[in-house]
Amino acid sequence: MHRLPLCVAVFGIAWTVPASAAHAGPPPLPPEDEPAPTDPGGAPAPTAPAEPSAPTAGSAAPSGGPAPGAASGAAEGSVEAGASVDPKLEDPFGPQSDEGPTMPDLPEVGDVPDRDGEAPEAEAADAPVPSGPGMVRGLPEPVMNAERGGVGLFHTTLPEFGGPLTFRFRLHTSFFRKKGFIYDVEPTDPMTDTSAPWFDPDQHSRVAGGVTLGFTPWKYIETFFSIHSQSNRNVRTQPPGMPRQDPETQFALGDIDFGVKGGYRFKDGGIGLAAQLGLGLLSGTRKLGPQAVNVWFDALFAVDLRYLTAKQVPVRISTNIGWYRDQSLELVDWENITDSMSREVTRFALGANHDRVRMRYGLDFPVRLGKEKQYGIDPILEWSWDVSTEKDDRFAQPMSASSPFPRSSHALTIGLRGNVVSGLFLDAAVDVGLNSPDFVYGPPVPPWQVILGLGWSVDPHPQVKKVEVPVEKTADVGPPPVLEGRIVGRIVGPDGAPVGGVRVEFPGLAPNAILVGEDGTFTSYRFPAGSVAIRVTDPKDPTKVLWEGSAEVQDGQDAELEIRLEQAAAATGIVQGAFTGPDGKGIKVTVHVTGQGVDEPFESTDDGLIALELFEGSYRAKVSAPGMREKEITFEVEAGKEISIGATLESEAPPETPNVVASSKSIRLRKKIRYKGEDVSPSSYPILDELATFLKYHPEYAKIRIGVHTDDRGNPMRRSKARAEAVKAYLVGKGIDPNRIEAKGYGDKKPIAVNLTADGRRKNNRTVIRVLEYKGP
Template sequence: MVASAVLALPGLAHAAPPSLPEGAEADEAAPADDSMTTADGQPMPTDTQPAGPGEDVVADDGAEAGFEGDASAEGEFESDFDTDFGDDSSGEFESDFGSDSAGEGDFDSSFDDGSSGDVSMGTVGLDTGNDGPGMVAGRREPMANSLRGGVGLHHTSLAEVGGKYTFRFRLHTDFFVKNDFFCCEGGGEGDRHARMRGAVNLGFTFTEWTEVYFAVNSSSNRNTRDQGARQDPPTVFALGDMQFGVKGAYGFKDGGIRLGGQLGLGLIAGSERLRTDQVNFDIAAILGVDLRYLTDKEIPVRFTGNIGWTLDNSIKLTEWSAIDDQLSREVLRFSSGANHSRVNTRLAVDFPLRLGKDKQFGIDPFLEYAWDIATYQEDDFLDLTEDFGASPLQRSQAWLTLGLRANVYDGLFVDAGVDVGTTSPSYEFGPPVAPYQVTLGLGWSFDPKPRVKEVPVPIDDGSSAEPVLEGRLLGRVTDTEGNPIEDAKVSFPGLASNVILTDANGMFTSFRFPEGPVSISVELPDGSFVEQTAEVRNGEDASVDVIAEVVAAEDPVFDGTFLNADGEGVQVSVALDGMGIQESFDSDENGRIAIALPMGEYKATLTAEGLPPKDITFSVTEEGAIVTETLGAESAEGGDAAAGGGAADPGMETPLISGNKYRVRVKKKPRYSGGELNEDKSAEGLDQLAAFLLAHPEYGKVQVRVHTDDRGNPKKRSQDRADAVVSYLVKKGVPAGRLEAKGWGAKDPVAVNITSDGRRKNNRTEFRVREYDESKAPAN
C-alpha cells in the first residue's frame, strides 16, 4: 500500500485519475502493511504573587488591555475558568479577543471577553462570565477543526466558531486495508485494497460568530487482484484538492442552544498536475444543544445535527465510458474519490470534559452517525450491481464513528477514531463505503489573548545578599461598621491596568510595587468609588484598610410638585445629579413625584414637553425635601428660559451633524478640561446636536460614549465627561430619557498610549444610537 500525506475538504476528497495506456496489463504487486492565587483578589501567602505590571494581565470587562472583549461584567477580573471557548464568553473576547474561548465564549472564547466572552460570548449569547462552562484560564476553551472543514468533531460541524481571533491548524491521516473489498469474497480471485488519506486544515475566527477555513487533501489507493486486461492502474494518487469555506453560528439561552450554517467551495485537482479541473459546492445548516449551559450542574453533554447538500462534479473528471471493464472502472472511481451529488446528514453526541486542578486538560469522547443520500443515478453501473449484488438502501452511504479527542496541553490536540461502514450504495449511485477506517489526528489552536498566570516567588531565607527592592499591599475593604465588602474592584491607577476582586473577607493582595506612595481606587458593588493612598515599603507586606461609607437602608423622601405658568400640574422628567446618583425620573401626569434619596445636596434639570428646561438645586435632610417648581414662568415674564442660553431651536441648521440608525456623527467634537466639559469650545457642536435630536424624534435613545487614555483613573474620568455632555444636552431641551451616559474608560483604544498623539486619538466621544424608530422620522 502506497501512503500519501493528505489534506482534506469538507465532504470531498477527489482527483482525476491518471491517463490509461491502451491495453494496459495488470502489474503483479505485493499487498501493502491553594497556595497560589491569580489576580482575583484572593489573599495569598508570601511565597506567591500574581502577575505583576507588564506581565500577562486581564483588563476591564474580563479582557486584556488593547483588545475588544465580551466579558460578563464591566471592568471585572476573574481567574476562574469560564466555559464557552468560546463569548464568548462571553463574548466582543468584548475581552473578546475576544471571545469566544461560552463556547466560541467569547476566559464567551474567551479571555470574552467570552469568551468568548462576549464573555458574554454574552454579546452573542455565549458566555455569561469568566468562570462558567466553555472557559479555561480566562480564555475561551480551545477548539479543533473537523477533518475537512471548520470547528467540529470528525465528520460533524459543531455550532461553534471558537474564540475571536483564534487560529487553528490540523493534520490528520486515515487508512484501511481490506481483502475482497470490491469483488469475489470467498473466492480465489478476490482483490486486496489499501487506502491512506491525509489533510492539512487551517481555520481562523474573525468575529464572535464567524470563522473561515481552508483545507488541502490527498490520498493514495492501491488495488491488487489477479485479473487480466485490467484497465485501472494498481496505484492511484489523488493530490491537491482544496476547500474554502465560511461558517457562522449564534447562541441563544446563554449559549445552550446554537444555530449555524456553512458554505464551502471545492477545487478538484488531478493526479498528474496540480490544476483545478472541476468545482464543487456544499451548503449545510447546523443545530447544537449544549447541556452545560442549560443545566444547573453544567452536565457535559452536547448534541449536534447537520443537514446539507453537496453539488459534486468530481464524477465529470473522467470519461468513464472509455473504460470497458466495469470492475476496473469502479475501482478507479473509488480510488480517485469520484462521487455523485448528495444530501448529507450528520448526527453527533459528545461529552466535553475539563480535567486537572486548573481545568487545563480536556477530553471529549464522541459518537457520530453519517448518512449521505445520492441525488444522481449513473446507468453505466447497472450491470456491475447485478453481478455483485444491490444494496437494500440503494442510494445510501452510511457509517458510524466512535472517537476520542484530548486537549493535552494549552491548545494542543490529539485525537483518534474508527469509522464503521454500515451501508454501501448500489454501484450506480456511488462508490462503496469502507468497512472500517482508522483516523489519527494532531491539531493546535492558538489564542493570541494573554493568559492569567500564577507566578511563584522564591522564599527569601536570608542567604541572598541582594536586598528586595519591592513590596506589596495586603488590604481589606470594609464598611464603616467593619463589615467586609466582597467583590469590590481594586485597581492601582498609573501603575497597573489589572483589576483585583476582594474575597468574602474583603481581603486583597496587590502586585509588587517599588517603594513609595501608591494610589488605590476601589469600585464598590453599588458602583461608587473610594480613593485612597498607601505607602509601599521595600521587602515588606504593608497592611492597609479601605473604609467605605454605606448609605443608610432607609432614605428620606424627595417630594416634588411641578406646575406650568397657569398653575396647572405638568408631567416632567427630573434629571438628578448628586450623592453619586445621575439618573432621570418621570413625574405623574399631575406633576407629582416622590423619590427616596440619600441625604445631601442635589442639582436637577426639569424638562417638560413644550416648555423650556429649568435647573434647580435642593437639599435632602433627615425630614426629606419638599420642592414646588413652576416651568415656563420666566419666559412669560421675558426672562431667560434656562441656564446655558435656553433650549435649542429644532428648526436651526445643523451642518455639523449627520446620522443613521446606528450612530450620530458630530464633526466638531466636545472638548474637556479634566472631567469637566469645556462649554465654550463645545457649544457649537452640541447645540446643533440638541437641535438635530429635537427635530428627529426617530432617534429614541442615543448613548454618549466617552473613551479616554490610560492615565489616572480613566473609568471615572470618562464617566464624568459623558455625564457632563448629557447634562448639557438636557439643558438644551433634549429629554433626559432619550440620552444615556457611558464612560468606556481606556478599554477600547484605537492607538497606543505611549505617545501624545496616541493618547489624543484615544480621547474621543461617540454618539451611538440605541433605539431608532424610522416611522417617527419627519417627512422630507
C-alpha cells in the first residue's frame, strides 16, 4: 500500500459579470413646467380620536370599587379610544415661502433621474457620500464567510467583519472521487498473482455540504455558526481472511461549529489584526447529535493594498496561524475495528484527526466593477498547511510509503468569488492536494476537491442623501376640524358623595364598558352628534342596572352630565392574611376563596403574606401548600373595614421510603440503579420513584449530586455522563426541581476494583448520591 505525496490538477473557471446595471430609485420627477400633485394619496382628513380618562371594566379595580376577588393595591386603569388631537397641529411641509415649500429630507438611494434620463443636481445635499476602497454606494462592501468560520476566503479567515448589524448566509457543497485513494497494493514478490480482485485499488468518493451564518453586532466583532455534513463511499475488495468492518457508505451528519472573532484595522483599514475562538460539536455515523467537542484558536493578519496605495491596487495578502484541539477520534471505539483498511476508511469518513497547528495563507484580488461598484469579482489563491502534534500507532499501515513531510497536510486552493448583484454571492474553487501525512499522523488529503457556494449578505442600514425637490405652492391648511363629541360625567350617590367603581355602558354604540374612578368621574368615547344611551351597572352584578338614561352629543363639544344614583354599589373591605408552617415561619400558600360571587385561588408571598379587597359578606377559604395538610377557614368582610386572617399549617406525614438511607452528606439506596445502555433500566424505576418521594417530602436536602462511575469499556466518560443525565431526567419527571439535582459522569477515573474480571467491572459500574446542600438541623 502506498500513497502519492503530490497530486496535480488543472482548474479553470470562467466568470462573466455585467459592467453596470440600472439602479432602482424613486419614481421620476415631473418636468419643470408641469406642477407636482398636491395630494398624491388622496387621503381623507383625519378624525379626532377620543380622549377618555376612565378605566374599563376589564382593568384592575381601584381602591374605591374593586372587581370581585381583586387583590388589594390594584391600580386605577383607563381606556383610550385614541390619541388626543393638538389644535395647533403644524403644517407637515414646514413654513411657506415665496418660492414654495420644500419637502423634508429623503433617504439616499442614489440620484433620482428625470424624464430625460439625467440626474438633477441636489443643491441641498450637503452630506458627502462615503466613498473609497471597501465602499459600495456609501455602504461597506458586502463580504462573505469562509466555509466553516467568519468572514474570509474559502479556508482562510480574514480580519474583516462587515458593516455593523450585517448578516450573512452561505450554502456550500464540495465533492471528489479517486481510484486508489487509500488502498493501492503493489506486491513485492514478482511471482504474485495480481489478477486477484483484492489487489484492485479502492474507489473512494465524498460529497459534503453545509450552511454558514455570520452576524456583526459591533464594528470589530463577528459571531459565526455553521452546520456541516458529509457522505463517504468506499468500494473495495478485501483479501481473504480479512473481513470488511466498515459500511460501504458512511454519513457524518450535523457537525456544528460556532465562535466569535474580534480585532482591529489600522492604517485606515489597510492592515487588519484579529483573533477568533471557536467550538465544534461533532456527530458520528450512528445518530444526529454532539458526540465530541473540538476547540480552536487562530490569530489573523492581513494587508489590503487598496487602502495603502494611491491607485487602490486590488491585492490582499492574508494569513492565519492557530492551534486546533481535535477530539474527533473519540467518535469511535477504534479497538473494535481490527482491520487496518476499515479503520482508516472510517477515520477519513468521519473527518477524525489529531491535535494540530494549522496555518492558512491567502492571496486574492478583490475588484469592484460597475458605475457604482455594485458588482465584485475576487480571484483567490490559498495554501492550507496543517502540522500534526500527535502520533497514533493504531493507524499505522506497514505497506505504505512514508510521506516527504510525514506530519504535514498541504493543499492549494484556486477559486473565484463573485458579488453578482446586491448582496448575492456565487463562488467556485478547487482544492489540489499537495501532501498527505503518514497514516500515524493524520488522514490522507484528497488529490482534488471541487467547491461550490452561494451566499447572501444583508445590510440593514441604507445610505441617505439630502435632496431638495420643488413642489407646487399650496394654500395654508389649518388644523383639521374636530368631529364628533364626548360625554364628561360625574356619578354621585343619594347623599351627593362621589360613587366610584361602577360600570358605565353605552348600549348599541360601544362594546366595552368604562369603570368609573374613585372620584366618580368618567369621560366617554367619541360619538356622532345625537342622543347617546347611557347605563350604569353594578360591577358585582353587571345585570343589575343602577341608572339608565341618555345625553345629547354635539360635534366637537363635551357634554357635561351628572348622574345621581338612588342606590349605591356594593361596598368592599380589606382582608390581610398571614400564614405560617409548623416551625412558625411564614410559608408560601395558595388561598382559594369562595363566596359573594368569588371562586378563585390567590397566591401569597414567599413569607406567607396576602392582601385582598373583597365585597362585604361571608367567605370560605381553603389554604394549601406543598407537603402541608390543607386547612379551611371562614371570615366575614365588613364594608370599609380591614380584617386579619391567618392559619398555621401542619406537615403531612411523609410516605415511607425504606430503601432510602440519608445523612447530611450522602444518600444511599438499598437497591442498585441499573442501566440499559445509556438509559435507566425499567427494573430501577421503583427505587427511583422512592428516591423522588423522599426528596419531595424532605426539602432540607436542597441539592444533591448524581455521580455515575463505569468500567473502562467503550467510551466510559460519555456513557457515565449520559447515565447521570438519565437519572436526573427521571427524577425531574417525577416533580423534583431540576435546580436541586446535579448530574456528573466520572467515567473510569475512580475505580474501586480492577476491570480485568466481570466482578470487578460490576463493582466499578455504580451510582453514588452526594448531598451538596443540606438545610436540616
